[in-house]
Amino acid sequence: MSNSRCIEKKPITKTELQINSNRPGRQIGIMGGTFNPVHIAHLVAAEQAMTKLRLDEVWFIPDNIPNLKKAPVNVTPKDRATMLDLATRDNPKFRVKLLELFRGGISYTIDTMRYLTEKAPQNNYYLIMGSDQVNSFHRWKDADELAKLVTLVGIRRPGYPQDPKYPMIWVDAPDIRLSSTAIRQAVATGTSIRYLVPDKVREYIEEKGLYLD
Ligand SMILES: Nc1ncnc2c1ncn2[C@@H]1O[C@H](COP(=O)(O)OP(=O)(O)OP(=O)(O)O)[C@@H](O)[C@H]1O
Numbered sequence: 001m002s003n004s005r006c007i008e009k010k011p012i013t014k015t016e017l018q019i020n021s022n023r024p025g026r027q028i029g030i031m032g033g034t035f036n037p038v039h040i041a042h043l044v045a046a047e048q049a050m051t052k053l054r055l056d057e058v059w060f061i062p063d064n065i066p067n068l069k070k071a072p073v074n075v076t077p078k079d080r081a082t083m084l085d086l087a088t089r090d091n092p093k094f095r096v097k098l099l100e101l102f103r104g105g106i107s108y109t110i111d112t113m114r115y116l117t118e119k120a121p122q123n124n125y126y127l128i129m130g131s132d133q134v135n136s137f138h139r140w141k142d143a144d145e146l147a148k149l150v151t152l153v154g155i156r157r158p159g160y161p162q163d164p165k166y167p168m169i170w171v172d173a174p175d176i177r178l179s180s181t182a183i184r185q186a187v188a189t190g191t192s193i194r195y196l197v198p199d200k201v202r203e204y205i206e207e208k209g210l211y212l213d
């Protein structure tokens with residue numbers, strides 16, 4: 001299978017559904033993010049990539065300090081990880097991995113993927129990202145090496161035209177115009193976030209009084 005194949009906007013065909021069925025090893029999707037907080041677009045992107053690419057699991061990996069954006073304020077890494085756990089618990093194929101939080105410092109995806117590929121070289125890794133990240137991927141640390149270690153998977157994100165500079169697979173998923181920033185702003189202004197995040201995440205945000213200022 002070629003990495004440069006583009007399945008964007010086309011109906012999924014039988015061949016595409018079988019895309020990974022004969023690749024040896026386990027097929028693991030990696031969904032990295034700050035998840036401040038996790039919202040439904042993260043979950044939809046992961047589920048669509050997992051089912052359409054026939055992945056065995058998706059591992060959600062919250063970053064500690066993000067490289068190219070402002071570090072989260074007024075929320076602890078534990079809060080972000082707990083919300084991720086609450087959001088993914090009912091899906092047996094979704095896993096939360098805290099290795100970037102334990103590693104500390106700025107989270108570079110290359111460090112994570114070097115570690116994972118050394119630890120389990122039999123696995124094939126698929127780095128799932130929205131088109132905002134696709135467009136800035138060339139600025140990531142050691143992007144050339146990273147693009148060789150993993151298969152890059154893009155999910156279209158409203159407001160961010162697709163402009164890939166690296167070969168990748170596009171997975172067609174429903175457009176959801178939503179961001180963690182919008183969730184935080186909604187809470188701060190007293191607007192409902194019901195249905196924008198899983199109920200348990202909303203309850204956690206309310207109980208802990210997160211994002212009120
Ligand atoms: N609405 C969306 N559609 C598709 N992909 C998304 C969407 N929101 C986030 N993603 C993707 O999910 C991953 C993690 O994103 P992140 O945790 O930074 O969320 P965010 O909503 O972009 O946060 P913030 O608003 O705080 O920057 C990234 O690859 C991002 O591109």
Ligand SMILES: O=C(O)c1ccc[n+]([C@@H]2O[C@H](COP(=O)([O-])O)[C@@H](O)[C@H]2O)c1
Nearest residue numbers: 032033034063066067068108109140141
């Ligand atoms: O490794 C890098 O240089 C790098 C630069 C920007 C983003 N990332 C990763 O991309 C994922 C989404 O990032 P963000 O900023 O949208 O939360 C998250 O796992 C980040 O660690 C990684």
